[in-house]
Amino acid sequence: MKLNKMFLPALVVTFALFVTSCDNEKNEKDEKDEATETMQQEKTETDKKDTALATTTVLPAGEMPLQNLPVGIKKFIEINYNGYAMTKAVSDPLCQGGDAIDVAVTKSGAPNLSLIFKPDGSFVQQEEDVPMKTAPDKVRDAITAKYADYKAGEQIEKLQLADKTVQYLVDLTKGTTTKEVIFSKEGAIVCDH
Structure with missing residues (x-):
């Protein structure tokens, strides 16, 4: 019985640490995904500016x-x-x-x-x-x-x-x-x- 009383709290703590660890890994992955998406959006905006200049039929004079x-x-x-x-x-x-x-x-x-x-x-x-x-x-x-x-x-x-x-x-x-x-x-x- 004493073993169960000690084992159960240790199991709960281990499970809590496991869940927290998974959440941290998920948050890190989400942050990396957001950073990659931001960089892709910035590249897309730059490409759009280049394309806009390229598709302009007449460049500004001078x-x-x-x-x-x-x-x-x-x-x-x-x-x-x-x-x-x-x-x-x-x-x-x-x-x-x-x-x-x-x-x-x-x-x-x-x-x-x-x-x-x-x-x-x-x-x-x-x-x-x-x-x-x-x-x-x-x-x-x-x-x-x-x-x-x-x-x-x-x-x-x-x-x-x-x-x-x-x-x-x-x-x-x-x-x-x-x-x-x-x-x-x-x-x-x-x-x-």
Whole structure:
């Protein structure tokens, strides 16, 4: 009988500890689930903001605040242009048509670059100003032959596309008329705008 009197309270205490332990584990699991759900909601909100910018048919004209750039653009620059700092972003249509975001980046001891992205954050090309004399002969010959009545500046933009193809963009003027023309390395006109 004495054993039963001692055993019963010990059994009750053990059961109470077991139930409390289960509740604590359940609460910890619930807290982890809530934290995961919160992180997923924050990611969804960020993705919605990026998608909203990407589905905008027309980007706002002019300069864009750097903090409003899609996260994908910021990550791309961080990964692929280590040490470069974003200095300016502007809406700039592509020569072939369609909106684009031109992000100027700088790095001490390196050339200043413009990185061009579609509104959805996908990388289009890198642009670097180089002296006209560094352009391939075929490009310079094509400018002279096809745009003899236009004047080209001393600079030309070397474009390195996402697929590593190289093209050259030249600004041409004739009186008050200006145009941008993009040439392949072989001197073929890619775009005349």
